[in-house]
Amino acid sequence: MKTRRDALRVLTASVALPILPVSAAPPAAATGALSPEELAVLARLSDLIIPRTDTPGAADAGVPALIDAAASKKQALASELREGIASLGGSDFLKLAPDEQTAALTRLASTPGGFFQTLKDHVIDAYYSTREGLVTELGYQGSVPLASFPGCTHPEHQRLD
Amino acid sequence: MKIQPAPEIHDVVIIGSGAAGGMAAWNLTRQGARVVLLDAGTRFNSARYWSHVRPWEWRQREARGLHPPEFYLSAKEQPYFTPPNQPFELIRVWGRGGKTNVWGRVSLRYSDLNLTEPARDGWEIPWPIRYSDLAPYYDKVEQLIGVNGGTDDQPWLPGSRFHQPPPNPRCGEYLIRRAAHQSGVNIVAGRRAVLTRQLGNHPPCHYCGGCGRGCDIGAFFNSSDYLLEPALLTNRLTILDNAVAARILVDDQGLASGVQYFGRADKQERVIRAKRVVVAASCVDSTRILLNSRSPRYPNGIGNSSDVIGRYLCEQIRFHMYAFLPELMGGPTHNDDGISGEHIYMPRFDPPAGAKKDYLRGYGMQFWGFGAQEGASFSKQLPGFGADLKQAIKKRYPALVALHPYGEVLPRATNRITVEGTPKDAYGVPLARIEYSIGDNERKMAEAMYSTCEEILHNANAEILPYQRGSLDVSGGAIHEHGTCRMGDDPKRSALNKYCQSHEVKNLFVVDGAAFPTSTEKNPTLTILANAWRATDYMAGRMKAGDV
């Protein structure tokens, strides 16, 4: 038999810490990866995914800048965003009527995975890591010292049968 | 010629300061031994922990150029190798306290059923100890480190009268308990090493939920604050930080005579001499050190004539299922942080007598991540976009439940750590190769685990997030490695006796999870602590008697 080199693979242990959304890692001040035009489209797309309602939307919460900062640290993400934005017509996307924009995004969403999912994943991670998304929208109250932990106070939840 | 002073010969040198090494250092120094401890890192500064930093503040801090403490050892600094298509995720913390700085704190006693199971089903060697050997040490460990939990005794999960009161369960935890109860599955108060009451100078938990980032007030057990600091007060402990142990040295009689180590910063080789060596660098690192300790006397690694060291690596299979409970959907958001992670536990569940069970051993279940979390990454799996999606997320946010079953993996000789022919680290010491795969037994068990999770969630009328039946975490993800230097009564089939003393090298002890013959379905740290205490009690006794 031929001498075969033991194909060894270095494993980079990636510790999946549930604490930190992916997009929360890069500093917001980093120089972005996207052009102003692309960023404008990204802002619109972010708002189509998480719009302003009675609470702030994705753009209000600064999501586009957070995604841009993430892209500036991750080449693959930057390319995917650029290509995805181009595939929607680049700046021309902004000239579409809102319902046309929604229709375009619905078409995009019908392909599983791909650009739509990337976009959605990043908008969600970013939005729900901001004060607007986590506190104003979802009502998160954690990460504060308490004297006691009340837990469930509802007898109807505590029944065994 | 300069005359070298004779090197000091210490009573004991310990390698590693996590649960196992911390306990060994604490117990031996308190019994009068002079101990030098080698640790591959330094002390983490709890005053600098980011325990309470929320995600947006995290970003602001990083923008200011600040960084959270880095607990985890980078595989770039210390790589390890796996065969193609056989990934293993090895998670290590180098530094005082080791992984106990960030551990999940689930602290379960093994039951006699766990320890006697190999003898019942005939798979590999039995444990050389019984519950009665461990029980008094469990009692003592729980009082020393502070474990909250139930007093209830379950067949597979002993209770304890030394538990501190458990924290109040969250809404979802009660509801899941009821849903499980409908199928005869018992869910009990969790047992976790988080203080719900003051313990000595350690303050109780203030329910901030930040444990994964390290606890800045030390309200959960970590070896550094709870064991090393008191041991240092005896003035009999010397800790050498950034001292990466490479090999155990032997003398002409074949006894351990010290440790060769390298400065992590200066990469200089040094030697420390001692009359006894205790290995406690965590399962994989301990095994690597033992296998690298080759000499004409021990060509296969110190104490390894039996060729069992490195073999029988066993961990746990695990997966995660997420769902939303109808009773909580659309309801108010509560602060669900509690002691961070679950307040309940599902002790090992076996099919009722007479029902089909087509696998050996079994599984238990954890439940971290109920209710309001510090993010909403579950939303990526909800369909659509726009105002409807935003509404759907908000509705589900307080209603999230998460099931995390852990199943025992059988020990197999072919699941092993080796160091032959591997590349070397920066100090020229061969790195570890990990060959590990699960078998049919685990795949069948995984089916049962999925069925149980589905049944509980169906009982709860829960909306289950999409999942792929049968899929499992990458091996190693449970972070409970065992078996590669196991204890046993038969020196041909085990490396250590029941006191974690090498069968061949009587002044060598290995006191971490490597010594466990099986992985069980449980988290091991409480048992590592109890067992290391027991082993070092024996060792101290032999030292006093003058035999080691």
Ligand SMILES: Cc1cc2nc3c(=O)[nH]c(=O)nc-3n(C[C@H](O)[C@H](O)[C@H](O)COP(=O)(O)OP(=O)(O)OC[C@H]3O[C@@H](n4cnc5c(N)ncnc54)[C@H](O)[C@@H]3O)c2cc1C
């Ligand atoms: C995120 C996470 C969650 C966990 N949750 C739980 C849980 O809920 N319950 C539970 O029971 N367990 C849990 N564990 C596992 C638990 O942390 C370990 O079982 C426990 O820490 C093992 O103790 P140890 O002493 O064997 O190893 P460690 O705690 O890893 O300590 C190893 C020590 O050895 C040192 N060392 C390593 N190599 C060398 C060398 N070459 N030279 C010198 N020193 C060396 C390290 O610096 C360290 O001090 C969890 C672990 C993690 C990471």
Ligand code: SF4
């Ligand atoms: S929840 Fe309790 S134990 Fe965890 S970090 Fe906060 S105070 Fe410490």
